[in-house]
Amino acid sequence: MKDIIAVTNLKKTYKVLQRRDGLIGTFKDLISRNYNSVDVVDNINFNVKRGEIVGFLGPNGAGKSTTIKMLTGVLKPTDGICRVNDFDPFKDRKKYVKEIGVVMGQRTQLWWDLPVIESYKLLKVIYDISDEVYHGNLKIFEELLGLKELYYKPVRNLSLGQRMLCDIAASLLHDPKIIFLDEPTIGLDVSIKYRIRELIKKMNQVRNTTIILTSHDIGDIESLAERIVLINKGKLFFDGKSDEFCKTFSNTKNIEFSIGDTDDSTEKELNEILIRLNRKNGKIPKLATDNGQDYTCAVNTEEYEISELVEALIKRFTIRDINIGAVSLEVILKQVYERESL
Numbered sequence: 336m337k338d339i340i341a342v343t344n345l346k347k348t349y350k351v352l353q354r355r356d357g358l359i360g361t362f363k364d365l366i367s368r369n370y371n372s373v374d375v376v377d378n379i380n381f382n383v384k385r386g387e388i389v390g391f392l393g394p395n396g397a398g399k400s401t402t403i404k405m406l407t408g409v410l411k412p413t414d415g416i417c418r419v420n421d422f423d424p425f426k427d428r429k430k431y432v433k434e435i436g437v438v439m440g441q442r443t444q445l446w447w448d449l450p451v452i453e454s455y456k457l458l459k460v461i462y463d464i465s466d467e468v469y470h471g472n473l474k475i476f477e478e479l480l481g482l483k484e485l486y487y488k489p490v491r492n493l494s495l496g497q498r499m500l501c502d503i504a505a506s507l508l509h510d511p512k513i514i515f516l517d518e519p520t521i522g523l524d525v526s527i528k529y530r531i532r533e534l535i536k537k538m539n540q541v542r543n544t545t546i547i548l549t550s551h552d553i554g555d556i557e558s559l560a561e562r563i564v565l566i567n568k569g570k571l572f573f574d575g576k577s578d579e580f581c582k583t584f585s586n587t588k589n590i591e592f593s594i595g596d597t598d599d600s601t602e603k604e605l606n607e608i609l610i611r612l613n614r615k616n617g618k619i620p621k622l623a624t625d626n627g628q629d630y631t632c633a634v635n636t637e638e639y640e641i642s643e644l645v646e647a648l649i650k651r652f653t654i655r656d657i658n659i660g661a662v663s664l665e666v667i668l669k670q671v672y673e674r675e676s677l
Contacts, residue, residue: 339513339545340383340406345415347376347401347569375401377569378415385512388539388546390560390577392668398569399549403515406547407437420512433462436506436514440521443502445490451501452486455508462509469508475541476504479534496527503531507538513545514538520552532558557664565671581664584671586636589660590644593629595653601627608647613638633666 350370355363376398383389393399404410405417408424408431417424422431445454459469477483480500490498499519506514516535520528532555538544550556556563556577563580565573573580594601602622609619609632620632634644641659648654 337385338382339385339420340381340547341416341418342379342381342406343416344378344380345376345402345405345417346374346378346413347398347405347410348413349373349375374569376405376412376566379566379569379571381564381571381574383545383547385545386539386543388535388548388559388561390556390563391547391549391566392556392563393566393572396568397566399566400517402566403517403547403549407435407515408432433509434512436509436511438499438503438506438514438516438519440518443490443498444505445498445501447491448489450487450489451482451493454490454501455486455505458505458508464509468510472504472508472510475537476507476534479537480504480530496523499523500527500530503534507534507544510542511544513547516546516548516550518550518552519548520550520555528552528554535559553664553668577664581661581667584667587633587666588636588641589631589633589666590641590657591629591631591660592648592657593655595628595655597627601652604651605630605648608644608651609639612640612643612647614640 349372351373352364353369353371354360355369379402391399391402401410405412406419406424408428411425419431420434422434424431444458445451446457449457455469455473458464473482482500482504485493485497485501488497490501493501503516503519520531523531535546535548536559539546546559548555548560560577562575563573563577564571565580573583575583602624605622606619609622613619615638617635617638620634623631634641645657645659648657
């Protein structure tokens with residue numbers, strides 16, 4: 336399958352003024368200035384095939400949004416090659432923007448004082464969308480998002496969730512080959528998030544739309560992304576399938592157990608077991624419980640032998656139920672960020 340995005344040694348460098356202290360330093364800065372170069376994106380390489388859904392991840396300040404802005408043609412790269420659907424996003428921007436859809440957080444592309452449907456009609460003209468594509472996509476939006484009841488409301492009267500639904504629909508209205516979603520569900524309730532995710536899945540299946548998704552909501556990544564690209568301080572840190580990421584970086588097991596004979600000393604005794612069996616005298620995992628009987632803890636397999644821990648629990652307590660499983664992607668990402676001091 337052909338690559339729709341090809342990024343080679345992509346780099347973005349900013350000059351940052353080094354300000355001198357005090358009043359005298361301020362006057363010196365007016366005459367001569369010293370700058371430091373900061374590589375926000377530092378020689379990253381990756382390719383994306385048509386129809387892929389890619390989670391583009393990293394902590395705040397990692398360079399995610401800067402990379403997205405270069406891929407969408409908003410920023411010019413300092414160096415490197417960036418080709419998206421055979422276009423140079425910055426040089427060919429006028430032609431290129433007809434091929435993509437972009438949603439950047441809570442920034443709207445709708446006209447504030449117009450009803451939603453009028454904004455859509457304007458976008459139809461701007462993107463030269465055929466009647467067949469326009470009405471076909473509106474039908475999908477109505478079925479999955481329930482947009483019909485919002486068509487005649489001015490954008491300024493919509494709630495945040497309603498406006499985000501309409502914005503994401505607007506970005507998909509012209510059948511873009513690629514859509515860039517930067518924090519599309521930030522600040523939204525669970526039901527709105529679900530509807531947005533279902534729309535993204537539908538457009539990917541029906542139109543083979545390529546999706547590049549950046550989000551701090553791990554639910555978006557777990558439910559949508561087949562692949563994860565993780566950057567660390569502007570450098571590529573991981574690129575692979577989501578399950579490969581979990582296998583590569585997770586050395587933690589989640590243990591859930593229920594105790595039948597609890598008393599005031601139960602939690603103290605559990606912590607004593609965790610301290611005693613820790614092979615590296617490392618950080619003791621925290622116990623979580625709502626009722627003093629059902630417990631959960633995330634255990635590092637480099638510090639604990641799981642079979643020993645289970646045996647110690649069974650010997651000391653009446654264990655009614657126990658379950659050992661993988662931790663969530665959110666927990667794994669947190670561990671990776673902490674390990675690499677991101």
